[in-house]
Amino acid sequence: MRKCVLIITDGVDGITGPIRVAYLLGKHLVDVGFIVELIAPYVEPQVETEFVNAGFRVKELGLKPPISGGLGHLWLWMRNALFKIHDIDLGDCMSINLSFELHIKSTIFYAQGYVRDLLSDLVREFPRHYRVAYRLSLPIIKRADANYHEALSSSTFVVANSKYSAEMVMRRGAQVHGIINPPIDTSFFKPVTNPSNDYVLTYVGKETQFNVLRRIADHGIKIVAFGSKVAWMPRWFTKHNNIDYRGRVSDDELTKLYANARFTVFPFIGDPLESTCR
Numbered sequence: 001m002r003k004c005v006l007i008i009t010d011g012v013d014g015i016t017g018p019i020r021v022a023y024l025l026g027k028h029l030v031d032v033g034f035i036v037e038l039i040a041p042y043v044e045p046q047v048e049t050e051f052v053n054a055g056f057r058v059k060e061l062g063l064k065p066p067i068s069g070g071l072g073h074l075w076l077w078m079r080n081a082l083f084k085i086h087d088i089d090l091g092d093c094m095s096i097n098l099s100f101e102l103h104i105k106s107t108i109f110y111a112q113g114y115v116r117d118l119l120s121d122l123v124r125e126f127p128r129h130y131r132v133a134y135r136l137s138l139p140i141i142k143r144a145d146a147n148y149h150e151a152l153s154s155s156t157f158v159v160a161n162s163k164y165s166a167e168m169v170m171r172r173g174a175q176v177h178g179i180i181n182p183p184i185d186t187s188f189f190k191p192v193t194n195p196s197n198d199y200v201l202t203y204v205g206k207e208t209q210f211n212v213l214r215r216i217a218d219h220g221i222k223i224v225a226f227g228s229k230v231a232w233m234p235r236w237f238t239k240h241n242n243i244d245y246r247g248r249v250s251d252d253e254l255t256k257l258y259a260n261a262r263f264t265v266f267p268f269i270g271d272p273l274e275s276t277c278r
Contacts, residue, residue: 003033003034003035003093003094004034004035004036004037004091004092004093004094005026005029005034005035005036005037005093005094005095005096006036006037006039006090006091006093006094006095006096006106007022007025007026007036007037007038007039007095007096007098008039008040008095008096008097008098008099008102008104008106009022009038009039009040009098009099009102010040010041010073010076010098010099010100010101010102011040011041011042011043011063011064011065011072011073011076011101012038012040012042012043012044012047012048012051013044013047013068014044014047015047015050016251018098018182021098021182021183022038022098023050023051023054024183025096026038026051026054026056027054027055027056030054030055030056031055035057035093036055036056036057037056037057037058037059037093038051038056038057038058038059039059039061039088039102040058040059040060040061040099040102041060041061041063041064041065041076041101041102042060042061042062042063042064042065043058043060061088061102063076063079065079070228073101076101077100077101077115077144078140078144080101080102080103080144080147081140081141081143081144081147082140082143088104090104090106094107094108095107095108096108096110097109097110097151097155098110100112100148103144103147103148103150103151104151105150105151105152105154105155106151106155106156107155107156107157108155108156108157108158108159109151109152109155109157109158109159110159110160110161110180111152111158111159111160111161111165111166111169111176112160112161112165113161113162113164113165113168114145114148114149114168114172115141115144115145115148116138116141116142116145117168118207119134119141121207122206122207126232127231127232130231130232149172149174152169152174153172153173153174157177157178158174158175158176158177159176159177159178159179159180160176160178160179160180161179161180161181161182162179162181163179166179197260197261198222198262199222199223199224199244199261199262200216200221200222200223200224200261200262200263200264200265201223201224201225201226201257201258201261201263201264201265202223202224202225202226202264202265202266202267203225203226203227203266204225204226204227204229204230204233204237204245205227205228205230206230207268208227208230208266208267208268209267209268210233210234210237212267213225213237213243213265213267214234214236214237214240216265217240217241217242217243218242220242221242222242222244223242223243223244223265224244224246224257224261225237225243225244225245225246226245226246226247226248226249226254226257227247227248228247228248229247
């Protein structure tokens with residue numbers, strides 16, 4: 001009898017970011033003979049076809065948010081903060097929870113940290129109205145973290161995505177059985193021996209310390225930056241002569257940016273980022 005594995009993810013809009021990790025992991029398990037089922041709040045139809053063609057079974061939970069993009073994922077996270085869904089029947093299959101939106105106890109729970117820990121670090125960089133919104137949202141954030149921790153601590157094994165995340169979990173009294181940094185798809189990201197361009201590469205997001213990047217750029221170092229624009233991104237950032245901000249980029253463009261950069265720099269406010277840098 002073939003063994004089965006359930007992979008639990010966030011809502012699926014495409015095979016990028018964390019979803020690519022789930023896709024590559026599941027595809028490998030399919031190739032070595034496992035029955036693999038993807039469980040997600042929702043899966044966009046065109047993406048579902050890619051998973052099915054790769055040998056997955058796909059189960060949607062009917063939790064399609066009323067809005068798309070990042071706000072839709074925020075809606076899912078808030079919904080699950082208020083209405084726990086720990087008790088989905090996972091049957092006799094081994095389950096791997098890679099989701100930040102679905103707080104479901106599993107055989108293996110991939111711990112990615114707590115929202116309050118992240119926001120308590122970020123809030124000092126927020127504009128004033130965001131700081132007010134954060135304080136008003138604290139009861140929901142605390143409840144979400146409590147639900148997340150309950151699912152995590154009742155799982156059989158807990159694997160953290162970084163030493164920092166592991167420390168946050170253990171500080172709350174749960175055991176961490178191992179640390180696995182988010183993997184890099186080496187079929188895409190292959191550095192070159194002699195970079196063809198004279199720049200450093202950075203990712204920008206809600207955790208970015210923009211003042212550090214400004215000091216680097218002010219010293220004449222060329223920076224190429226990618227990542228979705230955050231609401232509080234400083235105006236000077238997109239106008240600085242030594243900063244080339246690309247926004248969201250395709251996998252192919254990102255591969256070229258990494259391969260040809262002199263080095264990468266990621267000044268983050270929260271997690272020291274050993275989970276992202278290699």
